[in-house]
Amino acid sequence: MSKNMKKEINDxxxxxxxxxxxxxxxxxxxxxxxxxxxxxxIYAEIYKKI
Incomplete structure (x- = not known):
């Protein structure tokens, strides 16, 4: 495998x-x-219960 081909595969x-x-x-x-x-x-529901 050529260097160029390896570079293309890596890319x-x-x-x-x-x-x-x-x-x-x-x-x-x-x-x-x-x-x-x-x-x-959930925070709104908790706040309503306070």
Missing amino acids: ANKKAIIASLRRRIKKLESENKQFRQELKV
């Missing part, structure tokens, strides 16, 4: 990893947003 792997991590970050940010919203609702 493709890096791009795939970056794309995967971006998808994961997007999913985690979405979950975080949902949890924050649920927390607001």
Whole structure:
């Protein structure tokens, strides 16, 4: 395998990893947003009981 071919494979792997991590970050940010919203609702319910 030539050096150039190895570099292309490494670049493709890096791009795939970056794309995967971006998808994961997007999913985690979405979950975080949902949890924050649920927390607001729970805090509001607790506040009403005080």
